[in-house]
Amino acid sequence: MKRISSAPQSGSNLKDIRLLNRAVIFRAIRDAGAISRADLAKQTGLNPATLTHITRELLDRGLIEDAGSGEARVGRRSSLLRIHSKIGNILAVRLARHNIQGLITDLDLHEKVIHTTSSSFLSNPIDASMPALLELIEMVIEKSGVDRGTILGIGISAPGPLDADRGILIAPPNFPGWDSFPIRKTIEEKTGFSTILDNDANSAALAEKWFGSGRNLDNFVFILVEDGVGGGVVINGDLYRGQHDVAGEIGHTTIDRNGPICGCGNTGCLELYASPHAVESRVRQALMSGQKSLLSRWIDNDMNRISFELVAQAAKQGDAVAREALLEMAQVLGIAAVNVINSFDPQAIILGGKISSVGELILPVIQEYVDKRAISRSEQQLPVLISELGENAPLIGAFSLVLRELFQNPEFHPVTSSQR
Ligand SMILES: [Zn+2]
The missing domain is CATH 1.10.10.10 (Winged helix-like DNA-binding domain superfamily/Winged helix DNA-binding domain)
Structure with a gap:
């Protein structure tokens, strides 16, 4: 392949x-x-x-x-x-900061088995996490009961920056030992399956194009808000990767040139203001300054227990502190959406990842920014959408990497185990 x-x-x-x-x-x-x-x-x-x-x-x-x-x-x-239901199966893996997810499914996305390991993953040293990754792959194959010969390939989505061509992660901050480690090659050698690696935002954008909110769109930008903020650019129906695989690194565009220094070396990056982590910090500060919130009781005044999920829950119940923190996030994402629209002139912006759960709260704010500030020659509103695939987009994206390859390469024929 x-x-x-x-x-x-x-x-x-x-x-x-x-x-x-x-x-x-x-x-x-x-x-x-x-x-x-x-x-x-x-x-x-x-x-x-x-x-x-x-x-x-x-x-x-x-x-x-x-x-x-x-x-x-x-x-x-x-x-x-x-x-063709029997043609074969695809193994999809999602690497995240705190877990790995593995999925085996047929081409029709009938899930055979899905499994998540919750031990912190990329944050662990590589000599502990690489064996855990290989173990997960073998475990989902075994659990699914599928014949190894039916597996068409492995797709892996991981946080960027990474070099998809060489199959390595590049200088990932806080991921000890992963810098330049030949992750794709290692998996191919150990498992015998062709493997495709791409960053989570590109993978998720591809999943949106094939299965989600981007199904009927040819040009859109997907913004993935997870622990970090990433972007995937779809132009003419396929991923635009740029010359060096870094197209769409929206999370590292500057929102405030006088802002704090980011892990990437730039200052005042979007990610520092729009990530779930930033929302948690804002709430923490508000509570420490004595503002009243449902959250104080929920966390029993233990600030370490503040999580984006709890903030989302409180905001849905009308909590002012939680809503204010999400509003600030939405405003920053609104600025990002306008910048992206003015750069790429897409048909729509799709937002996904962890923020999918608060879509109805943040979407109107972001849409208002776009309506008022983006340059547009269209009579129609340029829509800001929430991912239909929600938090699963990067995992379905890993599946889509292999699926896309099957459809891209007319020379491709599924390999049977005896041919390996
Ligand atoms: Zn940055």
């Missing part, structure tokens, strides 16, 4: 369109469960020649299959197409 970033860049227009059309067809088939070619043409708007060409190619490669015949409206019964 070839890797995303090693795909030739020249002549990419035609290649992009093919990927896009394959993706559109895959999605239409998946949404319908089983669908006739006539309905597929209607759904996708593709011309019959293109449709025939692509469906034949997908059938030949075993990614879709004939599902027997359906009821015909007129004349002969038409044969139906569906996603």
Whole structure:
């Protein structure tokens, strides 16, 4: 299996369109469960020649299959197409600061097994966490009961910055020993499966494009608010990675040039103001200055127990301190959204990650910033959306990395264990 970033860049227009059309067809088939070619043409708007060409190619490669015949409206019964349920499985892994998640699913996203280890992960030294990662991979394979030969590849999403092409994390702050460690190569060697690594925001953006709020959008920017703030840029239906894989590092754009120094070396980065961690700090300060809040009772005056989840819960119950902290976060995200819109001119901004749970509280504020401040030549409002995939976007993103590869590479044929 070839890797995303090693795909030739020249002549990419035609290649992009093919990927896009394959993706559109895959999605239409998946949404319908089983669908006739006539309905597929209607759904996708593709011309019959293109449709025939692509469906034949997908059938030949075993990614879709004939599902027997359906009821015909007129004349002969038409044969139906569906996603090939037996073609294989994808193993998706999400590396986060405090845990690892592993998922095995078929191409139709029917989950076979999902498992999370909650021991702090990337924060642990590499000689402890790398074996834990390999153990998790073996454990989900075993638990799922799937034949190793059916696994098409492993997709891994991890916090950036990272070098997707070389399969390494780059100087991750607070992740001892991970700097430049050949994580992809190690996993490929130990497991025997082709592996694709990308950052969590890019992975999540890809998941939104294939399965989430970006399904019907060709140009959008996804902002992932987790422990840090990241971004994934989708242009013409596919990820825009930039020359050095750092496109979309929105979390490290400066909001205040006189602000504190960030771990990245820049000053006053967005991440320092808009991360869940920043919200927790704001609440902590408010409580320490004596402001009244539901949270004081909930945490029994132990400031270490303040978490973004508790703040979100309090805000939903109308707590003023919690709401104020989220409002400040929303305003900073509003500024970021305007900057992003003025840089990329997308169709929409999608927000996801931990903030998905407070979408209804922060969205109106961010939308107001966009409505009032972004440069737009459109009569219509440029929407700010909350991820449909919520906190699962980076994990489904890891799955999508491999899926995208399957659809990107016509030469790709699933490998059986005997061929490995
Ligand atoms: Zn920074």
